[in-house]
Amino acid sequence: MNEDKPNMKWLVENRIAIQETALDLYLLIPKKKGSVKKQTSLINQDLVGVIFCLWRGVFLAYEKKSKLGEPLDHAKDFLKKIIEDNSITFGDDKNFKEWTANFYIDCAGRILSGFPTSKNSKATKRCETILPLWKIEEYPEQIKERWIYNHEILKKKIRSLKNSADKQ
16 A cells, blocks of 8 residues: 555545635625625635635645654744745745644634734734634644644634625
8 A cells, every 4th residue: 555645635635625615715705895894804814814824734734744843944944045035935835844834724723713812902803703713722733633623613614604694
């Protein structure tokens, strides 16, 4: 048996899954400009960001095998590439995947969790207003499990938005 088969199967299944989720959100976003409230617009924009992070992250997570210290080494090399070339491509993301996989997948989680609670905040509330809530206590350690956790929360939040839109 090909030892890459389980990883490749995971990649293909989850690449399909994120594309389907992207389509669900795309179909939910209204066509007319100005036809949604500011908060709804910001939430939809944030969810597009989550989809991008998970779409990019799935390609990087499937091969990630970091050992202690590798993500930081890749982060430093990534930063050097930014400084020297002022450009990052998908090929660079793959070359530095021990860091970039963490970045994209954890960035998705940070967006899904929303803004920290504050009485003095002037920021418009976003993903934290849609159930289910993203919970750090439930966030898995392994990269593929984190991808799946974030994707499940994303799908449920999109479903919540759709259900709210259907009621209006």
